[in-house]
């Protein structure tokens with residue numbers, strides 16, 4: 001796939017997602033990182049986003065709950081270039097009924113080359129990155145060219 005460049009804004013659009021057994025870890029992380037997160041625009045799956053908004057007082061644009069389609073809604077936003085990074089504490093020790101949706105969300109994050117953290121340590125590294133508050137030139141699939149070649 002050929003790529004083209006896209007400018008990720010300084011104020012990031014950050015998706016926050018956690019599976020049920022990981023929600024307490026995400027809530028703890030979010031409360032520690034509140035001052036950094038408040039500078040950015042937050043999105044979340046239904047339950048996670050609502051919990052984050054209640055705990056921090058930061059506005060969160062909430063999708064549907066993950067198993068009800070929220071993972072797919074976030075995936076669509078990533079594909080449309082409307083979400084710039086994702087903190088997704090998925091559960092490595094339990095199965096979820098919407099595993100295909102989880103895979104699809106993680107896959108689209110990889111396709112569209114957004115930074116993803118899967119646990120508190122990787123989330124710390126992302127949030128401490130000097131790139132967090134700067135514009136960043138990233139490579140994304142050259143969709144216009146892809147379509148042109150196929151039509």
Ligand SMILES: O=C(CO)COP(=O)(O)O
Pocket residue numbers: 017018019020044045046047048049064065066067070071102
């Ligand atoms: O299931 C999820 C991600 O796959 C998260 O959904 P909720 O935030 O609605 O619990």
